[in-house]
Amino acid sequence: MENFKRGRFEWQMLELPDGITTSNGNWYHITRDGIEKYVPGLLKEKPLEQIIQEADAWVKSSNGLALMLYFILVYATVDALWAFIISLGVYFLWYFNTGVFVNVISTPIARLLNKDGFIYTVSGVFLIGISLNDLIAGVGISVEFNALWYGLGLFFLFKVGLLSLLIQFVRNKFFDKPKVPKPDRVLNMLLIRYGMKHGILTGKIEDMEKELIRIANYHKGKKS
Template sequence: MEGSSTPYIDTPYGLLTEGGRWYHVTEKDVEEYAGTVLDHVPLGQLLRWADTWIDSARTVVVWVLPLMLWGLSVEWAVGGAFVLFTAWASLSPALPSLLAVRAVSMLDHVLAQALYYVLAMSAVAAAETYGALGAGLLGFVLLRWGVLEWAIGHVVRPLRQSLYPLPVADQVLRGLIVRVALKHRLSLPQVDDITKNILDNLDSHQETDTDAS
């Protein structure tokens, strides 16, 4: 790890971010196959964006849930939040737009979310819709603690595996690299080799885990 500001550790099996997420590609691989991209966006920033986008379903639902509770019945709002979370978590790895990633990064601040919920739930309480108030407060806690993500993961993981050729973290990182290249009109003739290296590193990591157990 190059300095305390770099949010990852480079290992023989891939990159481990400070949030505990594995990317099955090494720093050397990225520099070899997408070095021109790193001239515009450092690898540490790409990984921050990728981590943020992978968790974006939580962020989006945190901000949308109070609006649903204000305009819909509690049952419809909660059901809509579940559907939105599942759909976003399943489909978003294919759509890591740079603009959207920056927007989600701003919306992911805990203090901004907490202030938003104080204001939103105060309005709900003033309207004396206490069922919506309870659902909003409980929803915020479940979303921020990752409980909803864990519960819905049993549905989302098989969907992701059927939709994408790579593990979701690698899928998002690869997508961001491609989008930075498109933005700056860079050529990435070896982009398919990144995919091959990811799969090779994933296989090596899995074999090592099997031998260790």
């Protein structure tokens, strides 16, 4: 399902009888027909592929957001250690509550933060700038050199996904799995937001949320 063209990763999705999976490794326990029943008429306004790709971007948005925040803080002359701590704090807050922040207006930003080219380019520019401290000092910006090592560490934690893998390991080892997986919660909120935008929802949000939970549990029950 993964497609690489000229060395560049291209996002793809695959519709299956019991859900939708993507090349980012996310699984959504709802089908095209389920979405049509959940938010009638939405797929006439927005292609399914675009909705799922946007949901994927929101699922991973904590990575790019926290990393960019770190670079902004250190270039704003915040102490590197404090910038590191704040960035981690924002990451955990966003990671565990992504669904709360999902909205249509900010979706293009979430998609941008999920683009490898953007993250690699911006991170490279910021890290090189830190290493050339004398040069950026000439324009009135003073960044501690140890910010470079904190930045590299966060890059591997966030962009490479090491922190996300650690969270999943700890959760699977010591905690019960959530009733509704994160991708389903994010997609749920995105569908509701789009339904509201296009005037499809008419006071049935709570019923729709319960229906999505029912569908997700039904498909998980079939697997087990």
